[in-house]
Amino acid sequence: MTSPVRLGLIGCGRIAQVAHLPAAEKAEGIKLVAVCDPDASVTGAVAARYGIGTVHNDHTALLAEPSIEAVLIAAPDRFHFDLTRAALAAGKHVLVEKPLASTVAECDELVALVRTGGLKLQVGAMKRHDPGLEFAHRFADAKLGQIRSFHAWYRIGSIRPGVEATLFPKVFDDDMRRHAETTFKVDRERYLLATHGAHVFDTVRFLLGDVKAVTAAHRGFGRDHAWNVLVTLASGVVGSVSITVDVAGDGAEGIEVFGATGQVAVRTHFPFFRRASDVWAYSLADGVATVPVLADTDAYERQVEAFARAVRRDLPVSPDAEDGLEAVRMIAAVEQSVVAGAEVLL
Structure with missing residues (x-):
């Protein structure tokens, strides 16, 4: 890839800190440029640990940044649908933690948005990358x-x-x-x-x-x-x-x-x-x-690298929105x- 995918993280809680942030730090093809969480103390601590200069406490502000190409959504399950829908509407590619959403109807809507929008939506069932x-x-x-x-x-x-x-x-x-x-x-x-x-x-x-x-x-x-x-x-x-x-x-x-x-x-x-x-x-x-x-066995790192390749090279993602729906x-x-x-x- 000629340049890394500029990624924003939405949700800086436990799974982000123990899995996604360490993976993004060492992954090829990704540059984590911004983090977002409603808790200002958490975003400040995470940004300091990983040397991230842009911090938001409202996801709409992060999604409004034109330099951010994609987002990793690691917020609790009940927020997946609204955050993913907002990110797609903002023109961002999305890697969202599993499950894709809370209900079949919500997943159906996200599948429809992906089919018509031309953006990548990968679900974080990282074991496919084991x-x-x-x-x-x-x-x-x-x-x-x-x-x-x-x-x-x-x-x-x-x-x-x-x-x-x-x-x-x-x-x-x-x-x-x-x-x-x-x-x-x-x-x-x-x-x-x-x-x-x-x-x-x-x-x-x-x-x-x-x-x-x-x-x-x-x-x-x-x-x-x-x-x-x-x-x-x-x-x-x-x-x-x-x-x-x-x-x-x-x-x-x-x-x-x-x-x-x-x-x-x-x-x-x-x-x-x-x-x-x-x-x-x-x-x-x-x-x-x-x-x-x-070897090369960190499934969280491998999944974000696969996501970056899909964005840069216009490749299919795995699992995709339809897999998340199923x-x-x-x-x-x-x-x-x-x-x-x-x-x-x-």
Whole structure:
């Protein structure tokens, strides 16, 4: 790329500070030129840490800057739709944290805006840029033949807070912000399904294609929740997805896919270890198992670099707005199936 994409960050909270800001600082093809957050103390601290000269506390002021070509939206989920719509209206390319928006209707509107506006909209399901999952995607297309079954799982472990305390840098925050976010997350069941389902459902579609129907069951255990989902692909293949928060001890994430001529198993690490997923892949035709050894493994850095290439070279983004819509459609379908006790068609 001849020149880096000039990027503004909207939302300087926890995910921005532990993931997006460190990634943007070292990513090729990106120059972070402005930050925005309603909390002036947070924007000031973030700007000082990263040497950013332009600070805003109102997103409309950032979006009005003609020198900013694109924005990374890392605000809480409930703001994704309004901020993304405003950014597209201002002529900015957008990388927005997952989920794309809170409802299917909001996602539909954003998809329509992208189709008619000519701007890039990438959803921050960064695991598509995990080189282990990228390998599994290529292997599934080339070696598995007809897909016959799959199982995906996403389990959050009870030790996660301690792991985060070990890995995360100091986060600039205040008690008022934390209290406000806790209040908005009071519907813990819905919050957990949306925030974790957005990842695992996107991974299923990335490796296996579109989904036709889901049948879901849910059980709550106080603050803990578990979903088990029977998933029917557009191809007719049936597999399963489980989401559990919390399990005692360590968490786990992965997917196993079985085809007529091979199988692939993926174990995905906690993203802040910055490790590629472990992959074991077997091809019947070759008669061998493959275990790739992968470098350049920070999925957050790789996703923003891919976004920059898409903007500069007019390439497709991944995941795009339609992928974001389908993930939210699956979240909504699981909610509907749990209530109805029946299969829900997408």
